[in-house]
Structure formats: C-alpha cells, structure tokens
Amino acid sequence: MAAATTDDTGLRRGRFAPYGLLSPGIIWLLLFFLVPVVMLVKASLSTKPSRFADPEFAWDFSNYTSALSEYSPEFLRSFLYAGTATVLAILVGYPLAYWIATCGGRWKNFLIGLVVVPFFTSYLIRTIAWTSILQDDGPVTALYRLLPWVGSDGRILATPLAVIGGLTYNFISFMILPIYVSLEKIDFRLTEAAADLGSTPWRAFRKVVLPLSMPGVFAGSLLVFIPAAGDYLNARYLGSPQTSMIGTVVQNKFLVQFDYPQAAALSLVLMVIITAMVLIYSRFLGTEGLAV
Amino acid sequence: MGDGKVAEATILLDAVTKRFGDYVAVEQADFAIARGEFFSMLGPSGCGKTTTLRMIAGFETPTSGRILLEGRDVSDTPPYKRDVNTVFQNYALFPHMSIFDNVAFGLRTAKVPADQVRTRVMDMLDVVRLPDMADRRPNQLSGGQQQRIALARALVNHPAALLLDEPLGALDLKLRQVMQLELKRIQRDVGITFIFVTHDQEEALTMSDRIAVMTQGRVDQIGTPTEIYHTPATPFVAGFIGTANLLPVTVVSQTGDDVTVETRLGGQCTVSSAGTTYAPGSEVTLMVRPERLVPAGAPLHGTGSGASIRAIVTSMVFQGPVVRCQVRTEAGADLVAHLGPEDDPGSFPVGSEMEMTWSHDGAYLVPEPIAADEAGVTSMEDDQTAA
Secondary structure, eight states, rough: OHHHHHHHHHHHHHHHHHHHHHOOOOOHHIIIIIIIHHHHHHHHHOOSSSSOOOOOEETTTTTHHHHHHHHHHHHHHHHHHHHHHHHHHHHHHHHHHHHHHHGGGGGGOOOHHHGGGGGGGHHHHHHHHHHHTOTTTTTHHHHHHTTTTTTTTTTTSSSHHHHHHHHHHHHHHHHHHHHHHHHHOOOOOHHHHHHHTTTHHHHHHHIIIIHHHHHHHHHHHHHHHHHTTTOHHHHHSSOOOOOOOOOOOHHHHHSSSSSSHHHHHHHHHHHHHHHHHHHHHHHHHHHHHHHH | OOOHHHHHHEEEEEEEEEEEEEEEEEEEEEEEEETOEEEEEEESTSSSSSHHHHHHTSSSSEEEEEEETTTTTTOOOOOGGSEEEOOOOOOOOOOTHHHHHHHHHHHHHTTTTHHHHHHHHHHHHHHHHHHHGTTTTTTGHHHHHHHHHHHHHHHTTOOOOOEEEETTSSOOHHHHHHHHHHHHHHHHHHHOOEEEESOOOHHHHOOSSSEEEEETTTTEEEEEEHHHHHHHHSHHHHSSSSEEEEEEEEEEEOOOOOOEEETTTOOOOEETTTOOOTTTTOOOEEEEEEGGOTTTTTTOOSSSSEEEEEEEEEEEEEEESSSSEEEEEEOOOOEEEEEEEGGOGGGGOTTTTEEEEEEEGEEEESSOOOOOGEEEEEEEHHHHHHH
C-alpha cells in the first residue's frame, strides 16, 4: 500500500515536471512580452488631448489611420534600407563564413571570435564613431569623391548610403554566425560526391552547399532584417531628416513629443508588417530547408 | 606491358606513386584493370588502397606516373571530367534531396532530357530493388537501403568504371553477406568494371575476379582469389588471406619440380616448386594452410606424401564445422590445424604430443624469407580478435 502511494506521487511529480520547467519561461513571456503588448494595444487606442495630459482609452482607431497615411514614406524607407542591408550582409557575410568554415582550419574559433569582437564596444559608440570616419572632410569621403559619378561636393554622411552601410555594419555578425554554423555542419564529402557525378565546383556549390546552408541564411536574414527595420540609431546619427526610418519616428513620438497613442500605433503596425513579411519569407524559402 | 593489354584495359596505372610530404602512400603501382572485371584492392588500413582509388576517381593527383582511363591519360583531369563514378564509404547521399533526385543528379548534370532521366532512374531503382523509395529522403532509409541508393546514383550514369570505397563497411555481417552477392549480381547484370576497395579478405574472395593485395603502399600480388590463396607471393599475402602456418626454411636442392627444403631444426621435406627455380641455400618460407595440416595417420588432404612435424597440443577449440587445434613445435612456432570429424579431435588432449603431417601438394613455397619470430600461424582473424 505504501509502495503504491509512493508510485502515485512519483507519477504525479513526473506529470507536472514539464510545466515546472516551462514556468520561468512562461512567466517571463507573460510579464515582459504579453503585458507590454496589451499595454501597447491599449495605448494605441487611446487619445491624448494635450502633450502633458494622461492618455485616455477611447477605442480611437484614428491613430492607426494617421500612422499609415502620415508615415508610409518612413515605413517604406525602413523596409527598403533594412532589406538592402540584409542583402548586403548576405553578400559580404556568406563568403566570409564560407571561407572560415572551409579554410579556417585550426584558426576557426579565433576567426569567429574576431567576428564577435565589435560587440565589446557599445553599439551607440560604434555608430557615432562612423560619423567621424565618414565626415565630409575625412579621408573616406575624399576617396569617395574621386569616383567619376560623384562630384567634388559629394558626401557620405547624411545619405541613405551611410544609413544602409551603418545597418549592414552593425548587424552583419548576426548574419555571419548562423551561416557559419550551418556551413560547419555540412559534410564536405558531399561536394566530392557532386564532383564525382560530373558537377563543376560551382554547380556543386549551387546544388549541394548552398541549399544545405539555407537555414543559416534564413536565420541570419531574420536576425539582421528585424532589428534593422526597427532601428533608429543609424538613421539618426548617420542619416538626415530625409533618411529617417520608422524607428526614428517612434523614438521621437515616444520620448520627445510624448505622443504615446501615435507611437504605440506605429510600433504595432511595424510589428504586424514584420511578422507578415517573415511568414511570407519562410514560406518562400520553404520550411523543409529548416528541417535539415 | 604489351599494347594489346593496354587497349583491353579500362584502367591502367603506369608506375603511379603518391607522396604526402615524406610519407609514401602509394609506391610504383603498376597494373591494368580489364573491361568488365570485378577488381579488388585488398589490404590493411593505411596500405594505400583508398589513395589509389581516390587517384583513379580524380580526388588526388599522382606525384609521378600516369593513370589511363580507356586509353586516355587522365592523371591531371578533375573528377567531374572523368567517366568514373564512386560509391563512398559513408554513401554521401545528398540529405536535402529525394532518393529520385539523388539518383538523377549525375544525369541532370549531364543535361540528359527529363523523360530519359525518369526512365533511367526508375530502371536503376529496379536494379537495386528499391523501386518504391523514389520520394523518400535519405534519412528515412536504412543503412543497407542507402547503400543501394549510393550504388544506383553511381551506376545510372553508365560509367566506364565504378569505384567502391569500402561500401559495405558500415553494414552488419548478415546484411554485408547479402550485399556481397547483390553487388556481384548487379555487376554481372550491368557489365561495368568494378574497382572495389576493402580490408576484408572474405569480401574480396567472395566477389572478385582478381585481387590486388597491398601493404605499406606497395602491391604485393595481383591474382585470382584462388591464386592468391594457394600461391601467395609474399608471407604477408599468405597471412592476410585466410590463415597460414608459415615456417622459415632453407632450400637444399631442386630436382625438376621438387624442391627439398630444411627447417630450422634440421627436418627436411619436399615441396612443389610451382614453376620457380630456387638456388640452394636461399631462405624461403614454407606455407601450410590449417585445413592441410592433419594428425599423422589420418587420411592426408591432398596427394603424395609430404612431411611431418612433432608438436605439443596447446589448445583445442570446437568451432562448428571444424575443430581449431593449436600446437607448438619444438622450435617454438605455433601452428594451427583445422580438424574435421574424421580426424577424431577427441584423441588429442591438450598437453599431449602429436605428430602433424601434410601432403606433398599441401604445402607451398613462398619465395621470400620471414624472420624466425614471425614463424607460425598468421591470420587477420587473430589480429581482429586481439584488437
């Protein structure tokens, strides 16, 4: 009888163990994700008669309509810049990750360490550092002005080029690391098999290595595109009012104008659009690629 | 090597040597593989057999010498321009493709029209007896099935030669035996030259038309399974293929086909010369296979009277069809005899003295000496048990 009781509690404990393990994560998500989102939704539907008045909940959807009508250029610019930065990060990051994974040898971990080194300096400091690197009377701009299509008054700072460059620079590590991990997992004897079956090195790469590394490219794209689309630091320090992104607007609404309802609506619209884009992207790339 | 033989050959290795730094992986490999032949390269790990195969496939370039494929020098041709296909040791199936796409890979690379690709792939899946697996992924298949798909993926391209790098190594014993017969059947059906690399002598004996036995980068002997088993060229070959009792002997005299040799203890016996001329005084090795060694008085396995040797029984192990009887000679060499029921193993208790004998044609002279401490029984099976 006593044995039966012990068994019973053991069984019960076993049944609840998974929930016990899950609970810290669930509590975390409830407190720091769900509650803020609910507050954000509530704020986005409020009105705020004056700058210093408290927002009042009023089912006011005008925040959304004005968010879309007034700030669609910023939205478009955000996605254009973030998208371009993501593509650039792939073009620069993939060959680098490939080189480290295939030719790194015993230096692999050291080289991957170098990719992470910039994180030891604050994101803000690094971005501000670029303003002096790219300043109008600096050597980089001087070189840039030598390009045939750039006039003698051409500048990098305060242009889309600087903002996109800054975004690419700041997030490229998040592209390199997942691509490296997926390349590292590939059995390169598969390229031998492809060569054996008549494939040139380029075809073997396209048909075998590239598809097998797509999960890394996919993960890297999300890790670069999502934060880049909502970023405001690069647009603020490296750009101009003409290059402001949606993050700049949200930051301005929240912290300068205290227009919480409008800022909340803008944030939620950004969230929904990014989620939709990610879903389309994952459908387009195929979930099967992620399963490998 | 005559020109006629070169024309016949699918593959010709002309004094091929491969060095990795100071390490000589393959030394002066010089042989031809005929069209439609099942040719095995057999040897322990590190003997250079896989390096030789990789040079034929194009993954390694010879340091010196030439490799001819269908009469054309391909020594410096990259793998994708060679008309050979490989079945890899780990199969190397493309994990992100279906079985159909895996098998179709080579044909599509060669831009074969889609309808032909379909028929040829499905025909080949029939040949390897897995026609229903076309839509599966490699990870949904068992090891034996993946093995067959790797075979289909290579064979579907109708290569001049199929290279197999220890393809059965990962399979369990039963499946390996089934696949050995399967491979032989498929090779007969498609009529393509197979070059098979293995360290398993039984596998090589079962399937091959000819075997090249390699050790330390050198080819010791090339011959049919029978030649290699019965007339080994070196003591290494004798011990590597099956089990062999090897005794260091000195040639005393030769009369026609009969060679008289003397053992270290002064006993003499007469052995067939098998066409070789021996100078008196030369050091050679006498080989007697365990199944030819019988207790004195028992019926001899073979013809003609041979010789006998006195020994103490050290172990007697029942192994099913035979009883493995190990004895130690007065010179201290361990010999093994396989006794059958007619030899009445029960009458030789461990520790008793026993006279072992063999027929005239039961012994063979290996024309190379062995060291005294290498005398006695050698076999890969013993090594494998010890390892």
